[in-house]
Amino acid sequence: MSPFPAAAPPLSAPIANSVPAANIVDPRPPSGARADILAIGQYQVWPPVVLAPMAGITNASFRRLCREFGAGLYVCEMITTRALLAGNPKTMDMIRFDPQESPRSLQLYGVDPAVVGQAVRMVVEQDLADHIDLNFGCPVPKVTRKGGGSALPYKRRLFQSIVTAAVTAASEANVPVTVKMRIGIDPDHVTYPDAGRIAEDCGVAAVALHGRTAIQHYSGSADWSAIARLKEIVTSIPVLGNGDIFAASDALAMMAGTGCDGVVVGRGCQGRPWLFAELAAAFEGRPAPAPPNLAPVAGTLRRHAELLCEEMGYDRGIRDLRKHMAWYLKGFAVGPDVRRDLGMVSSLDELDRLLGRLDLDQAFPAAAQGPRGRQGAPQRRVQLPHGWLDDPDADAVPEGAELDDGGG
């Protein structure tokens, strides 16, 4: 069965007439399922497939698309704890959930146990989310240079204090806390075994491991053997594997090869939210849906535009869509002029006109399979605060590592 709406959406449909929801998957595993249900605290997640938090991408509109195609859990863009406590308007605006979104997953970034604890208390008291994921994987130099993101788990006691503060505050409302991390800083400074053990002891509901070090950034390939190793270390809570799932078969291979309890999918669904329908089918033991030709791809792009306009307002919504354009159209014969104009589209009417110029019967191109999204080169070295590696047990809060705004 196609996960796309039966009829290609009318490209000229007004916003109020948006395309019907694609495919709401039953949240229970059918008989013949190829994995167990994933328990994140009290939440039963099926399929065991998580939309990875991606700054600038996983806003409410994109999460809704991914959910409708079949993602089991869908994490909001990263929110920084200090900005949250300050009530930063841009940050508060990012904490937006669709009424049907359940559980509401919020990712927090913080480096100070006191600030993280207060932020989680605020989330709980104001009922802002049902699940909190803590980000310890960010590799960008502006963050690691200050000791934040993927640099932080190296400081074991500080890491433990942050996670404890979050779990303690969240437990008052039975909100599960999870941790997302990388393998470590570089091959000589591997942090995930200790961090996994500590997080488990602190009472988190699951740990997710992106199989890269910070120095790799998004280059090379993810080392799934680290996920298998983490699964041996962390035994009482689910371990989620992350990195380089670009097809449903990758997810099954990761589960089989590592024993992980669920997968986290990031770049593979950029411009391809229907990957979650393919993942759901694979986990349910159903035949893979046929890859879409350009008509349903254009329909999904159009629906994404409508959702963004509804979420952010018309002008911001259309502008935000532009970054998704190349991903949706990857490998299709579009022509340089239309491709360029789509990249600068400024209204839904213009979008419809441009999509109307495409040959919508084109089959899904082979070139659009496989890796997509950010890749780039490894970093030459991971920038860290002076003396950061001297003492893993020093627990001073790094200065200036709290970001003021979201993103990263």
Ligand SMILES: Cc1cc2nc3c(=O)[nH]c(=O)nc-3n(C[C@H](O)[C@H](O)[C@H](O)COP(=O)(O)O)c2cc1C
């Ligand atoms: C554009 C972009 C933004 C990201 N933002 C975040 C983030 O805010 N928080 C986070 O934990 N990871 C973030 N990540 C990392 C992803 O969640 C994921 O760990 C990484 O992309 C590896 O998974 P993949 O190979 O499936 O893409 C981001 C990745 C990308 C490409």
